[in-house]
C-alpha cells in the first residue's frame with residue numbers, strides 16, 4: 001500500500017527532503033506529518049486536493065474542517081477578489097468587522113458582543129483571560145482530550161495518557177491552575193471540582209481532535225446547571241462545531257447556551273480567523289472605556305478583524321445562515337456513519353463510528369466510545385493503516401483525525417469513500 005503511495009508521489013518526496021532541512025519535522029504543524037512523508041498540495045478546488053505530482057484526493061480533512069463550502073467556493077472567491085482591490089489590511093476600524101460581528105450576533109444564541117482574533121488558539125487564550133478577569137478566579141477547567149490550541153493554560157490533558165505535560169516549556173503555574181475533567185461524566189466533574197474554585201469550564205460540544213465524540217445532551221445540560229450553581233463561566237469551544245452543526249453551532253444543536261463561545265475555522269471562510277463572543281456584561285470587561293487597568297481584560301492584534309477574513313467569513317455565513325445546507329450535510333453525515341459501520345460490520349470488524357452532524361470518525365474497537373480515553377484505547381495503528389490506505393487510493397483523511405463534509409462533496413465522492421473502505425476491508429488480513 002505504501003509502495004503505491006511512494007511510486008506516485010516522487011515530487012512530494014523531494015519537497016519533503018527539502019522541507020526537513022528548514023522546517024522542524026519538515027512541517028509547519030506536527031499533525032500534518034504522516035508516514036512515509038506527506039504529499040504536497042499544489043492546488044485545491046471544490047472537494048478535491050491535487051498534489052505536486054498531479055494526484056487527486058477527495059478531501060475529508062477540509063483544511064482542519066474549516067472548509068464547509070469546499071475549496072475556493074465561487075461566492076467567497078468573488079468577495080475576496082473585490083476586497084483585494086480595496087485593501088488587504090487596514091489596521092483601522094472598518095465596516096466589514098461590524099457586519100461580521102452583527103452576523104455572528106444574529107446567528108449565535110449566546111452572542112451579544114464579539115471580538116475577532118487570527119486563530120482559535122488566540123481566541124481561547126483571550127476567552128480564558130476574560131473568564132478570569134470577570135470572575136476574579138485563577139483556576140480553570142477543561143476536559144480530557146479537549147483541544148483548544150497550544151496556549152499554555154489549555155495545553156493540558158489533550159492526549160493519552162492525559163497526565164503528562166503535552167509540551168516542554170509549560171510552567172508549573174500553568175499546569176497547576178488547569179484542572180482536567182472526565183468527558184461525558186457529570187459525577188466525575190463534580191467530584192474533581194468539589195474543593196476547587198474555577199473561573200471557567202471550557203468544552204467542545206463535539207470533541208474534535210479527541211476523536212469526533214459528541215457530548216451527551218444531558219451531560220451538557222447538567223454541566224450548564226453545575227456552572228450556574230457554582231458561579232463558573234461555561235465556555236463552548238465551537239472552533240469546529242460553530243456554523244457546522246447548526247447555523248448557531250453546537251449550542252443551537254444541543255439547546256444549551258454557554259456564557260462565552262469561541263470560534264475559528266468556518267468563520268473565516270478559508271482565511272485565518274478566531275473569535276470569542278458572549279454575554280454583554282462579560283464581554284464589556286474588554287471595554288477599556290469602562291474598565292481601567294487592572295480591571296479590564298486586554299484583547300487586540302495587528303491583524304485582528306483583517307478585511308480579507310471578514311469578507312470571506314461574511315460571504316460564507318450568508319450562504320449558511322438559513323440552515324438548508326447545514327441540514328443537508330447533517331443528514332449526509334448520519335448516512336455516512338451508518339454506511340461505514342455497515343461496511344466494517346459485514347466483515348466482522350469491530351468498529352465504532354462516532355461523530356455528529358457532518359463530522360465522523362472511525363475507531364477500531366468493540367467498546368463504546370464516549371470519551372477520548374476510549375478513542376485512544378482503540379486500535380490507533382489500524383486507524384492509521386486505514387487512513388493511509390485511503391490516501392494511497394485518492395481519499396484524504398489526515399491520519400487518525402476526524403473527517404468532515406462540505407457542500408462541495410458529490411455523490412461520487414461519497415461513493416468513493418465507501419468503495420475504498422470496502423476495498424480496504426477486503427484486503428485486511430491478506
Ligand SMILES: Cc1ncc(COP(=O)(O)O)c(C=O)c1O
Nearest residue numbers: 119120121147148149208239264
Ligand atoms: C476545538 C478547537 N479549538 C481550538 C483550536 C485551535 O485553533 P487554531 O488551530 O486556529 O489555533 C482547534 C484547532 O484545531 C480546535 O479544533
